[in-house]
Amino acid sequence: MTPLDRLRETWRRDQIFDFMLPKPEFGKAVDTSHGPILYVEDVSVSFDGFKALNNLNLYIDDGELRCIIGPNGAGKTTMMDVITGKTRPDTGSVYFGQRIDLLKLPEHEIARGGIGRKFQKPTIFEALSVFENLELATASDKHVWYTLNHDLSAEQRDRLDEVLTLIGLTPQAHQDAGALSHGQKQWLEIGMLLVQNPRVLLVDEPVAGMTGEEVEHTARLLTSLAGRHSVIVVEHDMAFVRSIARKVTVLHQGSVLAEGSMDQVQNDPRVIEVYLGE
Amino acid sequence: MLTQRLLLSDRGGMVVLGLVVLTAILVPILNLVVPTSSPFYVSNFTVALLGKFLCFALLALSVDLIWGYCGILSLGHGAFFSLGGYGMGMYLMRQIGDRGVYGHPELMDFMVVLNWESLPWYWQGFDMFWFSLLMILLVPGLLALVFGWLAFRSRVTGVYFAIITQALTYALMLAFFRNEMGFGGNNGLNDFKEILGFDLAAKTTRVGLFVASAIALVLGYLACRYIVTSRMGRVIVSIRDAESRTRFCGYQVESYKLWLFVFSSMLAAIAGALYVPQVGIINPGEFSPLNSIEMVVWVATGGRGTLFGAIVGAFSVNYAKTFFTTFSPETWLFILGALFVLVTLVLPKGIVGLLGHVRRKGDKS
Numbered sequence: 001m002t003p004l005d006r007l008r009e010t011w012r013r014d015q016i017f018d019f020m021l022p023k024p025e026f027g028k029a030v031d032t033s034h035g036p037i038l039y040v041e042d043v044s045v046s047f048d049g050f051k052a053l054n055n056l057n058l059y060i061d062d063g064e065l066r067c068i069i070g071p072n073g074a075g076k077t078t079m080m081d082v083i084t085g086k087t088r089p090d091t092g093s094v095y096f097g098q099r100i101d102l103l104k105l106p107e108h109e110i111a112r113g114g115i116g117r118k119f120q121k122p123t124i125f126e127a128l129s130v131f132e133n134l135e136l137a138t139a140s141d142k143h144v145w146y147t148l149n150h151d152l153s154a155e156q157r158d159r160l161d162e163v164l165t166l167i168g169l170t171p172q173a174h175q176d177a178g179a180l181s182h183g184q185k186q187w188l189e190i191g192m193l194l195v196q197n198p199r200v201l202l203v204d205e206p207v208a209g210m211t212g213e214e215v216e217h218t219a220r221l222l223t224s225l226a227g228r229h230s231v232i233v234v235e236h237d238m239a240f241v242r243s244i245a246r247k248v249t250v251l252h253q254g255s256v257l258a259e260g261s262m263d264q265v266q267n268d269p270r271v272i273e274v275y276l277g278e
Numbered sequence: 279m280l281t282q283r284l285l286l287s288d289r290g291g292m293v294v295l296g297l298v299v300l301t302a303i304l305v306p307i308l309n310l311v312v313p314t315s316s317p318f319y320v321s322n323f324t325v326a327l328l329g330k331f332l333c334f335a336l337l338a339l340s341v342d343l344i345w346g347y348c349g350i351l352s353l354g355h356g357a358f359f360s361l362g363g364y365g366m367g368m369y370l371m372r373q374i375g376d377r378g379v380y381g382h383p384e385l386m387d388f389m390v391v392l393n394w395e396s397l398p399w400y401w402q403g404f405d406m407f408w409f410s411l412l413m414i415l416l417v418p419g420l421l422a423l424v425f426g427w428l429a430f431r432s433r434v435t436g437v438y439f440a441i442i443t444q445a446l447t448y449a450l451m452l453a454f455f456r457n458e459m460g461f462g463g464n465n466g467l468n469d470f471k472e473i474l475g476f477d478l479a480a481k482t483t484r485v486g487l488f489v490a491s492a493i494a495l496v497l498g499y500l501a502c503r504y505i506v507t508s509r510m511g512r513v514i515v516s517i518r519d520a521e522s523r524t525r526f527c528g529y530q531v532e533s534y535k536l537w538l539f540v541f542s543s544m545l546a547a548i549a550g551a552l553y554v555p556q557v558g559i560i561n562p563g564e565f566s567p568l569n570s571i572e573m574v575v576w577v578a579t580g581g582r583g584t585l586f587g588a589i590v591g592a593f594s595v596n597y598a599k600t601f602f603t604t605f606s607p608e609t610w611l612f613i614l615g616a617l618f619v620l621v622t623l624v625l626p627k628g629i630v631g632l633l634g635h636v637r638r639k640g641d642k643s
Contacts, residue, residue: 084526112528123523125516132512137527144537147510196528 030097030114030199037062037230038083038200043092044254045078052078053089054254060200065226067241068234070251071274076234077120079251080202084117085110096200112142116193120204122185126178130169130188133177134160137192160195167191167221183214190221200230207240219244284503290630291503294586295496298335301328302492306485322481325488326556331596332491333553336498338576338592339585340545343502345574346583347511348538349518351436354443355546356570357450358418360560362547364454365417367467367560368401369410370478374471387469388462398460407474414551415544422543423536430532430539435521444567451565466561473555484556491552495589498545502585505541514538575614578621581628590629 001009009015030037038060045053053075060066070076081087083094085107094102102110111117125133138156141147152160164170167187172180177188186206193201206222207215215237223244225231235241241248241262248265250257258268265271285292305328308320337359344350376383380390384397403409425446429439457463476483505511516524517531525531554560572595580591595617602610625632 086522106530107525108528108530111526117526119523123520125512125519125523127515127519128512135509136512136516136524136529139528142527142529144510144533147513148505148508151509192527 032062039095067245074251075254114199116198117202138195291586329488335589335592336549338588340542342588351440354447357447358543358546359550360564361418362550363554363560365414366551368404370470372405418547426539454562468559581630587630
């Protein structure tokens with residue numbers, strides 16, 4: 001585009017600049033009347049010529065539990081980065097509900113607005129107690145002055161206690177989070193997502209490094225969350241995916257290769273070729 | 279409730295604060311009331327020295343608040359300290375009036391030497407104490423705000439941030455060395471006569487400044503405690519430990535860092551403003567990058583992330599400095615360097631950490 005064209009584009013009579021748009025309103029305003037809560041359309045991301053995502057299209061329904069699988073380098077983590085605002089795509093659009101354009105929002109606003117994310121490596125605040133970890137994550141006013149002068153309200157504390165029971169860490173509430181076992185750290189991080197009252201939970205490899213019993217517990221936890229929240233799980237462990245999945249999306253080289261129930265996906269010849277048949 | 283939160287839950291802090299308050303009560307009595315011949319007499323020199331240490335302790339607090347709690351290593355806090363000092367120096371200069379060497383009713387001596395006709399615009403208003411106080415807080419605060427905003431917004435962290443803060447204080451040092459800047463160039467501001475009408479050479483004024491420094495230190499400590507024990511304090515610690523996690527919890531990390539950086543710079547400026555009338559001079563050498571590094575050494579030696587550790591560190595390192603610079607001046611820099619290496623390798627939690635370790639061992643046996 002020549003500079004002249006760009007100038008013409010800028011001065012078009014019906015040009016709408018970003019600052020003129022109404023501020024997106026999160027919370028109850030998320031419009032899911034057509035089903036999906038998350039629309040990822042034609043998203044491409046490239047890093048130094050390598051296409052991490054290539055015209056990715058993905059729709060997540062409200063309250064759905066979706067598993068995303070795919071070989072290494074298929075773009076699973078990049079996809080999460082795009083949704084949470086950490087990476088901006090080259091092309092495409094990402095909408096939360098029908099009206100909120102996530103590509104225009106900074107990370108903390110996306111997080112406040114109801115998209116929670118669990119990292120691959122458990123990242124919790126090790127120097128703080130389990131309770132304080134959850135306290136920090138709890139949905140409330142997160143501006144500097146407010147946090148300087150206010151503690152949590154009674155309702156927020158109730159929600160916190162509820163989540164503490166759900167993740168099974170009530171006895172450890174006042175221990176340092178750094179002293180927890182690996183599995184407990186993973187649950188704590190899931191708990192930190194839950195107290196944010198998110199509409200969508202992005203969970204990256206929740207059972208990596210867990211014992212069999214812990215895996216079972218996590219599976220129960222995640223399936224119990226579906227319905228109240230939309231849950232997107234990225235996982236390598238096929239047995240685990242089979243135990244929780246209703247609908248599975250297979251990513252390959254940055255785009256969707258197959259989508260459907262576990263059985264459908266497993267019998268898809270293309271999927272067998274790139275992933276399952278190894 | 280608040281006393282519990284600020285004091286009682288923090289044993290080390292109570293001990294250190296208690297000592298500060300005790301000194302603030304005893305030293306004036308021992309200096310003013312006790313006769314010079316008595317063995318308990320505290321000399322004027324010691325009063326001035328301890329007063330200086332109190333200012334350094336406040337400065338160390340400000341460094342500990344952002345480095346120990348938020349993980350932002352600023353190697354340029356000397357800049358805020360010196361700016362606060364210059365603000366106070368300008369007020370003290372204006373108090374000289376026509377008693378300067380050249381007897382000019384309005385201009386400072388160095389301005390007469392430079393053949394300046396009238397007072398520069400930025401010297402206006404500094405004859406009023408309240409205005410000077412306001413500027414002492416606002417100028418460093420504003421600098422920290424602009425500088426921090428630019429740095430944190432671009433997500434400059436860690437060693438890169440440390441380097442640009444060094445550059446900041448170095449640039450300011452070079453600027454203040456210039457005569458055309460109108461801050462006395464090389465010589466800085468000195469030859470002060472009085473503060474708020476009190477003669478600066480008088481014993482009582484010196485003791486008054488000493489007590490004021492102790493009060494500032496106690497209030498500064500309580501303010502820092504209030505911040506680190508609030509929910510905001512926990513957000514700050516979590517930024518230190520896992521910044522992106524904090525961001526995904528919905529916190530705007532940049533504004534927390536910025537707020538804390540500005541607060542810390544103002545604390546440093548207050549320390550500088552109290553320091554200048556007690557030592558009687560402020561010159562561009564205070565901006566020297568080495569000074570800023572020394573501050574970090576105080577905090578590291580005392581124990582970062584404990585607040586009272588910063589006070590302990592400021593006192594002990596500066597006491598050692600006074601001792602060694604009188605005893606054998608050329609070795610001090612080597613000792614300082616060795617101290618930093620030693621603390622980093624052997625005492626990651628500083629003196630405070632060592633004391634805690636010894637106490638726990640004692641409890642066990």
